[in-house]
Amino acid sequence: MSTFIIHRFRSSLSRRALHTTAIRYVDRPTAFTNMLAGDVPPPVQVSSITSAGIQLADGLVLPSACIFLDGKVFLWNVPSHLWDGWGREHLSVFETVVPKPEILVFGTGRRMELPPPSIRGYLKEMGIQLDIMDTRNACSTYNLLAEEGRRVAAALLPYTPRPWRS
Numbered sequence: 001m002s003t004f005i006i007h008r009f010r011s012s013l014s015r016r017a018l019h020t021t022a023i024r025y026v027d028r029p030t031a032f033t034n035m036l037a038g039d040v041p042p043p044v045q046v047s048s049i050t051s052a053g054i055q056l057a058d059g060l061v062l063p064s065a066c067i068f069l070d071g072k073v074f075l076w077n078v079p080s081h082l083w084d085g086w087g088r089e090h091l092s093v094f095e096t097v098v099p100k101p102e103i104l105v106f107g108t109g110r111r112m113e114l115p116p117p118s119i120r121g122y123l124k125e126m127g128i129q130l131d132i133m134d135t136r137n138a139c140s141t142y143n144l145l146a147e148e149g150r151r152v153a154a155a156l157l158p159y160t161p162r163p164w165r166s
Helices: 002-014 117-125 135-147
Strands: 046-050 053-056 066-069 072-075 103-107 129-133 152-156
Touching: 046 135, 103 135, 117 129, 129 135, 135 152
Parallel strands: 103 129, 103 152
Antiparallel strands: 046 053, 066 072, 066 152
């Protein structure tokens, strides 16, 4: 009996969907007013991630590495091997944005792999908290934090590394 329950629990975990919420565009006044909201663009939402790439809620599939920042998607040119040849220049986009994100959710592909201390230190110098996880969980975490209105950015590596130039 208990092996059946464990097997059923494991199979339900493998089919778990990403956390997403439909983006609502409100053109008319509503009964509720968010006094804390400014002119913040609607967050980019990830609907799924497969070996083909990262699929956004609007259906666009991003086959290569990307950064989500301030409601925008940036293609990201990174080295083909994780952490080999990575330097400050690969994360320098965060130096130029104001305000800086509170949190950078970093998806490292199929498995979570910690970045070198130089990368972690560089982001810490800028006052950005770094959360490292596999890309699937990073997408879900980003969706949730962006929906809450947090100043969050995501740096996502796809399951299958591809150059962003063709």
